[in-house]
Amino acid sequence: MTSPQPAAPVAPAPAVVELRQAGLTYPGPPPVHALAPCDLVVERGEFLTVVGPSGAGKSTFLNIVGLLDAPTIGSYLLDGVDTGTLRDADRTALRAQRIGFVFQAFHLLPHRTAWENVALALVYRGSGRAERRARAREALDRVGLGHRADALPTTLSGGERQRVAIARALVGAPSLLLCDEPTGNLDTTTAGSILELVDELHRDGMTVVVITHDPAVAARGDRSVAIRDGVLSELVRP
Ligand code: ADP
Numbered sequence: 001m002t003s004p005q006p007a008a009p010v011a012p013a014p015a016v017v018e019l020r021q022a023g024l025t026y027p028g029p030p031p032v033h034a035l036a037p038c039d040l041v042v043e044r045g046e047f048l049t050v051v052g053p054s055g056a057g058k059s060t061f062l063n064i065v066g067l068l069d070a071p072t073i074g075s076y077l078l079d080g081v082d083t084g085t086l087r088d089a090d091r092t093a094l095r096a097q098r099i100g101f102v103f104q105a106f107h108l109l110p111h112r113t114a115w116e117n118v119a120l121a122l123v124y125r126g127s128g129r130a131e132r133r134a135r136a137r138e139a140l141d142r143v144g145l146g147h148r149a150d151a152l153p154t155t156l157s158g159g160e161r162q163r164v165a166i167a168r169a170l171v172g173a174p175s176l177l178l179c180d181e182p183t184g185n186l187d188t189t190t191a192g193s194i195l196e197l198v199d200e201l202h203r204d205g206m207t208v209v210v211i212t213h214d215p216a217v218a219a220r221g222d223r224s225v226a227i228r229d230g231v232l233s234e235l236v237r238p
Pocket of ligand 1: 027032034052053054055056057058059060061
């Protein structure tokens with residue numbers, strides 16, 4: 001008889017986002033210190049908002065976290081992968097697999113239907129057309145737009161277009177939903193319904209980062225950080 005082996009310790013899942021003294025200076029001349037070295041951890045399932053006025057460094061932060069730019073100092077780990085060690089092609093692949101982007105401008109192709117716009121996000125995954133179509137329809141159902149799957153973007157309202165963009169961001173099952181002013185082009189009521197959808201995705205377990213200049217949007221997250229003059233700091237809620 002062998003005695004039972006103790007269970008192997010389960011390694012904790014890595015944080016989705018981990019910035020370690022990561023910062024970015026544009027070379028200039030003159031050099032612009034757009035993001036001072038900062039530490040930030042976003043755990044799986046968290047909903048973080050990043051707030052700051054225009055010119056504060058929000059796009060710089062977005063570009064780093066979205067793997068569009070590498071920090072010029074420090075390191076950035078996405079799902080535990082040290083992105084500083086990756087070649088360009090591997091960074092691009094990691095970005096496509098792990099990050100779903102939602103922008104203020106919806107960036108939909110006007111001559112493609114809603115489901116085709118969503119399915120395009122899967123083209124580089126090697127899935128066939130039938131599978132892409134099925135997954136795109138599922139993602140559109142998820143955002144409450146299954147009934148408009150065959151509609152062209154020009155026939156959709158602003159809020160519906162943003163739902164298509166969110167479906168496109170979700171269809172590849174990313175680790176992180178990264179939203180840049182997601183309600184910036186919408187009226188207040190429509191903006192509210194998009195923020196409710198984001199809340200719902202978060203309640204279902206999605207890790208969400210929303211970047212905004214709007215304190216009302218920032219208040220939706222579990223936690224907020226502010227960026228001012230390139231300096232990121234944790235915001236203490238009243
Ligand atoms: P925000 O998104 O909050 O408006 P940005 O991240 O775009 O702020 O900009 C932060 C600072 O970096 C600003 O002072 C801006 O002028 C500067 N900046 C942005 N992009 C560049 C660039 N490519 N080269 C030099 N400076 C830049």
